[in-house]
Amino acid sequence: MEKNFFKASREGDVSGLRSFKKGGGDINIKEKGSMRSALHYAASRGKLPALEWLVAKRADVNAKDALRRTPLHEAAAKGRVKISQILITKGAEVNVKDFAAHETPLHSAAGQGRNGVVELLLAKGGAVNATDEEHQTPLHRSALGGHVRAAQILLSNGSNINIKDKAENAPLHCAAAGDHIEAVKLLLSQGADVFARNKENLSPLDVAGSQSVRKLIRARQKQIDRQIMQHDLLSKDGGVKVNKIKLLVCGDEATGKSTLIGSLCRTGIKAVFTREKHKQTDTEVRSPTAGVDVGNMTVPNAGEFAIFDFAGQAEYYVTHAMLMHAKLGVYVTVYNITDDAETQTQQLQRWLRMIKAGNADPSVSPKVVLVGSHGDKIDKQKGMSRAAALLRSMRGQFRHQLDISTETFVLDCVVSQSPDMDRLRKHLACLKQEVLKDQPQLPKLCSEIVRKVPGWCKNNLGGGAPVLRWPEYVQAVKEIDPLVKEDFLLKSTEYLNDIAEILLVKTTSSDPIVVLTPPWLCGYVFGPLLAPENFPIDHIERESDDHVTFREISRVFSRTVSPKILVSILREFQICHTFDGQDFIFPSLLRRLPPLKEIWKPTKSEPVVYFGSQVACKDATDSFSPDFFPRLQTDLLKEHPGTFPVKPAIWKDGMIFTDGKSEGLIAMSQGNMACNIVVRNPSGYREYCYYLLERIQRKLSKVLEESSPGTSVVERVLSSRALREHRDTFYSYDRKAVQESARENGSLSHPDLQWSERVYDLVVSQEGPNKHTFQLVAKQLRSTEWRELGRELGLSDSKLDRVQKDYSGDLRETVYRMLTMWEEEADCSCSVGREKLSKALVTVNRRDIADELMCDESEADPELVQPDTLQKVAESLQLQDCRRLGRALGLTDAQLDGIEHRYPHNLAEQQYQILVAWRQQAGSAAYRDSLASALKDIGRLDVAEEIQEEE
Numbered sequence: 001m002e003k004n005f006f007k008a009s010r011e012g013d014v015s016g017l018r019s020f021k022k023g024g025g026d027i028n029i030k031e032k033g034s035m036r037s038a039l040h041y042a043a044s045r046g047k048l049p050a051l052e053w054l055v056a057k058r059a060d061v062n063a064k065d066a067l068r069r070t071p072l073h074e075a076a077a078k079g080r081v082k083i084s085q086i087l088i089t090k091g092a093e094v095n096v097k098d099f100a101a102h103e104t105p106l107h108s109a110a111g112q113g114r115n116g117v118v119e120l121l122l123a124k125g126g127a128v129n130a131t132d133e134e135h136q137t138p139l140h141r142s143a144l145g146g147h148v149r150a151a152q153i154l155l156s157n158g159s160n161i162n163i164k165d166k167a168e169n170a171p172l173h174c175a176a177a178g179d180h181i182e183a184v185k186l187l188l189s190q191g192a193d194v195f196a197r198n199k200e201n202l203s204p205l206d207v208a209g210s211q212s213v214r215k216l217i218r219a220r221q222k223q224i225d226r227q228i229m230q231h232d233l234l235s236k237d238g239g240v241k242v243n244k245i246k247l248l249v250c251g252d253e254a255t256g257k258s259t260l261i262g263s264l265c266r267t268g269i270k271a272v273f274t275r276e277k278h279k280q281t282d283t284e285v286r287s288p289t290a291g292v293d294v295g296n297m298t299v300p301n302a303g304e305f306a307i308f309d310f311a312g313q314a315e316y317y318v319t320h321a322m323l324m325h326a327k328l329g330v331y332v333t334v335y336n337i338t339d340d341a342e343t344q345t346q347q348l349q350r351w352l353r354m355i356k357a358g359n360a361d362p363s364v365s366p367k368v369v370l371v372g373s374h375g376d377k378i379d380k381q382k383g384m385s386r387a388a389a390l391l392r393s394m395r396g397q398f399r400h401q402l403d404i405s406t407e408t409f410v411l412d413c414v415v416s417q418s419p420d421m422d423r424l425r426k427h428l429a430c431l432k433q434e435v436l437k438d439q440p441q442l443p444k445l446c447s448e449i450v451r452k453v454p455g456w457c458k459n460n461l462g463g464g465a466p467v468l469r470w471p472e473y474v475q476a477v478k479e480i481d482p483l484v485k486e487d488f489l490l491k492s493t494e495y496l497n498d499i500a501e502i503l504l505v506k507t508t509s510s511d512p513i514v515v516l517t518p519p520w521l522c523g524y525v526f527g528p529l530l531a532p533e534n535f536p537i538d539h540i541e542r543e544s545d546d547h548v549t550f551r552e553i554s555r556v557f558s559r560t561v562s563p564k565i566l567v568s569i570l571r572e573f574q575i576c577h578t579f580d581g582q583d584f585i586f587p588s589l590l591r592r593l594p595p596l597k598e599i600w601k602p603t604k605s606e607p608v609v610y611f612g613s614q615v616a617c618k619d620a621t622d623s624f625s626p627d628f629f630p631r632l633q634t635d636l637l638k639e640h641p642g643t644f645p646v647k648p649a650i651w652k653d654g655m656i657f658t659d660g661k662s663e664g665l666i667a668m669s670q671g672n673m674a675c676n677i678v679v680r681n682p683s684g685y686r687e688y689c690y691y692l693l694e695r696i697q698r699k700l701s702k703v704l705e706e707s708s709p710g711t712s713v714v715e716r717v718l719s720s721r722a723l724r725e726h727r728d729t730f731y732s733y734d735r736k737a738v739q740e741s742a743r744e745n746g747s748l749s750h751p752d753l754q755w756s757e758r759v760y761d762l763v764v765s766q767e768g769p770n771k772h773t774f775q776l777v778a779k780q781l782r783s784t785e786w787r788e789l790g791r792e793l794g795l796s797d798s799k800l801d802r803v804q805k806d807y808s809g810d811l812r813e814t815v816y817r818m819l820t821m822w823e824e825e826a827d828c829s830c831s832v833g834r835e836k837l838s839k840a841l842v843t844v845n846r847r848d849i850a851d852e853l854m855c856d857e858s859e860a861d862p863e864l865v866q867p868d869t870l871q872k873v874a875e876s877l878q879l880q881d882c883r884r885l886g887r888a889l890g891l892t893d894a895q896l897d898g899i900e901h902r903y904p905h906n907l908a909e910q911q912y913q914i915l916v917a918w919r920q921q922a923g924s925a926a927y928r929d930s931l932a933s934a935l936k937d938i939g940r941l942d943v944a945e946e947i948q949e950e951e
């Protein structure tokens with residue numbers, strides 16, 4: 001009878017199977033000896049109806065035969081896709097290993113070139129790099145069998161191309177030994193190591209089975225040899241001798257920068273001619289510089305410079321700030337000697353602050369030369385003494401940050417041949433020598449890139465714009481050196497950026513951007529884009545609401561570059577933002593903030609809470625780079641509709657937004673020397689204010705660090721009461737003073753305000769209701785798990801990418817921020833949130849953490865202390881109670897020291913943390929009674945009674 005049953009399964013005879021079952025037979029019965037089940041036979045022979053009948057009758061899909069092979073092994077080896085699919089759907093283990101060779105179904109399918117099954121298994125979680133007894137992967141198997149398509153599928157699913165088996169053979173060894181020429185070609189084209197050696201020290205060439213395979217491998221070896229030689233050569237110094245630096249000429253409008261540059265670079269007859277010409281054109285309309293004029297020029301006796309002529313119009317400062325850094329450069333700051341002293345001081349201070357703000361390396365002081373123009377319009381002696389006084393004052397103010405030349409220059413910038421102009425040329429030559437001292441020669445790769453740039457531009461590589469995103473650029477450079485390493489390329493490109501051959505722009509939101517021809521971006525794009533209306537160039541016109549339309553961008557630029565590409569570049573530069581691809585907001589072109597009372601109205605609801613912080617320039621030499629605020633704005637605008645469900649309203653120097661729970665205002669004040677962030681929650685929820693405030697602060701620090709690396713700032717706390725009263729001015733307290741007062745009586749008063757404020761009202765709590773829970777999860781989650789958890793919680797991949805980018809390298813912080821992001825989005829109260837989180841943890845196989853969270857759960861028992869009770873107790877305690885209470889609650893001195901150490905200047909926080917530590921330690925025994933009795937022990941009967949009376 002059993003024999004008939006197995007025969008029926010082999011032949012696909014469903015009625016035979018049925019009658020066996022009817023007769024009381026066990027359909028999972030195994031054949032003697034082979035131990036195969038009926039399902040093994042049906043799967044192996046492809047008897048679909050029989051197999052369907054068997055699985056419908058609950059035949060064991062993971063039945064193992066004498067070699068521990070399952071029906072899925074059988075189906076996979078025979079390439080039966082449909083059957084494999086049914087087996088998997090019914091619970092067949094995808095990565096099960098057999099006994100004889102430890103092979104998985106994927107090994108079986110790959111080894112037989114069963115492409116459909118290979119695809120299916122990979123889609124169902126088949127381990128692409130699983131190893132068998134010989135340590136071979138499915139790729140080894142497909143290479144051995146010469147199954148090219150299977151190998152291709154495996155490689156595109158992440159199979160390791162150079163993985164070695166027990167005998168240290170790589171898949172290439174297997175394909176070469178088997179004389180599988182197409183498989184060899186595939187592996188070579190995908191980067192297989194052609195020099196790999198096995199245990200016997202044999203390379204793929206040594207084991208190759210035929211002349212044609214040997215030829216193929218040899219050709220590849222030669223190609224690699226050539227590439228290595230070329231790569232070594234290109235990586236060596238000595239390619240380009242650096243004899244050029246940047247000359248960055250800045251100063252206010254019409255001070256004479258372009259005139260000075262022209263005269264500096266001219267000599268002899270030509271110069272005299274220019275003077276004559278100038279005289280004739282004195283009455284003509286002047287044509288100011290648009291954006292930045294960039295070009296290589298030779299200054300007689302000083303050699304070549306990459307000259308940046310920065311337009312003086314304020315509209316351009318935003319983009320100037322992005323171009324003002326120079327590792328190898330000298331700044332010439334021009335002012336008009338005939339202007340009054342106050343104007344001169346203000347102008348110079350502004351430019352010098354900008355130079356300082358852009359300097360990321362505090363160990364190097366940028367070299368600056370001050371030049372007074374219009375020397376011909378003032379008595380020489382008088383001019384020199386004015387200039388000397390100004391120089392003394394600037395050197396004094398910026399002594400720690402800038403290396404301002406001691407030489408005084410007052411010039412007639414129109415005249416190119418004069419002793420003073422010669423003196424300036426000589427001075428620039430000396431400075432250039434100093435800058436280039438110890439400068440190594442550039443790698444040869446740099447000169448090769450420079451040689452290739454015109455071709456890349458001609459071939460329309462950037463889609464019309466001479467701008468390449470990093471991956472495109474790497475690809476292009478690989479034409480020169482296919483082995484180029486990205487970090488080496490980045491370094492080489494930084495060198496080229498230093499001498500302005502190309503521009504390397506590092507942005508917050510994406511990979512670096514490489515501008516192949518700097519004049520294109522600096523003059524051609526920035527010029528018309530931000531040009532004031534009186535420019536004799538085709539400029540962009542703004543439409544309603546200060547927006548620029550796509551049509552308008554197309555009108556000005558479409559002749560030479562695709563407006564779409566241009567717009568995407570501008571967005572990556574954080575110069576503009578668009579919500580719909582049609583209207584573009586250039587924050588720097590907007591109107592100034594109207595009086596606050598018109599746009600930031602008091603809220604009617606009573607429990608409203610306000611908090612604010614201020615980031616202010618540290619001293620008179622500091623400023624926010626002009627690109628700081630527009631970049632912060634574009635960064636924040638990107639968060640609509642994510643974090644900000646309503647479109648934020650923005651002005652040149654301010655912004656209003658809401659995350660749906662709290663509202664926020666950012667406004668520059670004190671002549672752009674301070675940035676204020678205000679948040680308020682109309683329902684009085686402090687922790688929601690905290691999230692929003694913290695989020696904005698984090699963004700602000702990041703943008704500040706990128707745009708103004710040389711700027712020093714101090715953080716202050718805004719007076720909450722002044723904010724609540726909607727005063728016109730922002731009143732702030734020194735953050736240190738706030739911390740100190742927290743230690744004393746917990747309140748402080750502002751010298752200009754007639755009241756005192758509690759620290760509790762000024763500083764928003766850093767303890768969100770779920771903070772402890774999140775920390776617990778963040779501490780334990782592995783790098784392979786957090787994304788899955790994020791997805792389970794409903795966060796999109798793009799959001800997960802963003803947190804990963806923001807906190808790259810810090811897993812704990814990444815997980816913590818991911819969870820706070822979820823919490824903000826999901827609007828989850830403490831208990832609901834924890835339940836959802838626990839469920840998601842179980843789904844990602846971290847039941848252990850979920851259990852821990854549930855133990856941590858206190859809401860279940862009303863007698864357990866709630867987080868807000870801890871907050872209340874902490875606030876009611878005297879500072880001297882702090883440690884005593886800790887001891888009374890059973891905390892050790894080491895624990896208390898640890899808390900003190902973590903919050904050295906914040907006694908209020910220490911108190912709270914002591915209570916939190918007790919609650920964590922006591923867990924499900926953190927009863928209100930226990931806390932009350934500890935409070936009684938230290939003589940705080942009043943507080944003890946208060947918490948016992950709580951519902």
Ligand SMILES: Nc1nc2c(ncn2[C@@H]2O[C@H](COP(=O)(O)OP(=O)(O)OP(=O)(O)O)[C@@H](O)[C@H]2O)c(=O)[nH]1
Binds near residue numbers: 258278289375377413
């Ligand atoms: N007499 C005299 N005229 C000067 C001197 N320097 C500049 N000028 C004139 O001042 C005007 C403005 O000079 P520009 O060189 O265009 O000024 P700029 O600083 O480049 O101006 P922007 O491009 O707007 O930033 C021109 O008409 C020059 O001829 C000077 O030293 N003496």
